[in-house]
Each structure stands twice: as structure tokens, then as C-alpha cells.
Amino acid sequence: MPHEALLPVAITNYISLSLVIFAIGVAGVVLRRNPLIMLMSIELTWNAANLLFLAFARAWMNNAGHIFAFLVITVAAAEAAIGLAIVVVVFRAREHVDVDEVALLKG
């Protein structure tokens, strides 16, 4: 690492923290069946990735990580908007939302 001294703590701490948050987010997607909480868990995983982008950008003194994080935030916003629109549409059709019941595309 060329500039690791610039980081407040070693880069491994950031990687570990990001891994743990990502695992929590995946657990939320797998374990919860409320679509809103599943979407929030997906936001957690986006943010774990962003944290890693910014930590490595700082360690390597390279702006590209910031640009990537910016792109990720934009895509996360778009994903949240479309996901919530789908939740609203499904709720309009069937009055209560349980992701196990939304299986129209199941072959």
C-alpha cells in the first residue's frame, strides 16, 4: 500500500467492517420477507461496497474510487425508486405484501 499511513486505521479494518456489514445485509435479504426491509438490506450491501471503494481510494490516493462510489449511490437511488414502485404496484394488486406469494414468474 503506497499511502496507507494516510488512513486512520489499517486497511484491513475497513475490509473487515465492510465484510461484516455486507453479510448483515445479505442475511436481511435472505431472512426477512417484508419487501421494504429487504430493500433496506440491499441498501446496506451497497453501502458496504461504497465504504470499501472510499477506503481504497484513500489508501491509493486515487480518485477513481470516489467516482465509483458516486455511480453506486446513483444506481442505489434508482434501484430504491424502482423497487418501491414495484412494492406499491404489488400492494395495489393484492392488498398485502409477502414476497413468497409474488411468484408469477415462477415456471
Place this chain on the structure above:
Amino acid sequence: MIAFYILAFVLVASAVFVITARKPVYSVVGLLVHFAALAIVYFTLAAEFLAVIQIIVYSGAILMLFLFVIALLSSGVAPFSAGPNRLPNIGVPALAGVVVILGFLIYGVAHVPPARVHVFAASASSSMTGPVGAADVFGSVADFGKALFTTDLLPFEITAFILMVAVVGVILLAGESAPYVQSRRRARIVEREMREAILRAGEE
């Protein structure tokens, strides 16, 4: 350094709260804490613009969207009545597996041998450190903006395109389609009446 561990604890605790809270509104509050702590971490990583964007876009826009949808869906009767849980009951082994895998990953990350890698030339940032907010410091808003509008203009344009597609998609999905259908139906009725009127006029 102490600050990082405090923030890490807050981040993990709020993330766990998000996925364990009973009501979605509590999850939103947990997510708000999570995003605020993450913005502070971004500041310690000298990513000033991203920290501000984190607060504005995530805590401001996305969480507000979540709150609106929760308020919209909760106005009626129990919108999230959970049926029987069809997930196989393997909680303890799954948790053990996740802990083992995470432990291996973190151990591996902490003990990775120093590789001989090609060091990228430091990007457009002219100087590495300096007073917060100064123009030519790595991670400052000016530095980020310069990169965004010169070397990384294409990703920025793609961002705009993605947002436009998302807006169109949301309107197509959740927008009100009734006026369009009604006007089509009314047009068909008018057309049929006109045709009948013309036929009647021809018979006479």
C-alpha cells in the same frame, strides 16, 4: 483510531437493528443512524463530497421515499401480514457457516502477504494532504468535481441516463394509467357513434 472503532460498532449495531426490527419504520430509523455514521467514516477518509452526498441522497431522498411508501401502505389494514415461514429451519448451522466464512475472509485479509503490485500514478490530485476544504487536496469537492467533469465524464453521463431510465420506469410502473385508458375507451365510443350516424344518414 478510537473513533473508527466507535463508528464501526455503531455501524454494525444499527445494521443488525435494521434487519431485526419488527416494524419497517424502526428499520428506517436504524438505517438513518447507519448512514449518518457512514458519512462520518467518509469524512475520516477525506471523501468530503461523498459524505455530503451520503447525507443528502441517502438520508434525505431514499429514506424519505421509504417513509412515504410505508405511510402509503400502512394506511389500510395490516399490509405486511406474514404468512407461514417457508424458509428451512437451519438458522444455527447457517449462522455458524457465515461466522466461519467471515472469519476466514477477515483472517485472510489481515494476513495477506505484501504483493508486488504496480503502483498507479496518483490521479489528478496534485497534493495529498492539506487543510480541509482547500481546492487542490485529495478528496475535496473541487478535486472530485474536476475528475468528474474531465477524466470521468462518461460515467457521469451514464449516471444521468440511468436516472432518466429509472424515472421513466417508475412512472410506467406506478403511475396512474387510468386517464389514458379512459380516453382511449371514450375515443372508441365516439368513433362507433360517428360510424353509426354516418350509416344512418346513408340509409335515409
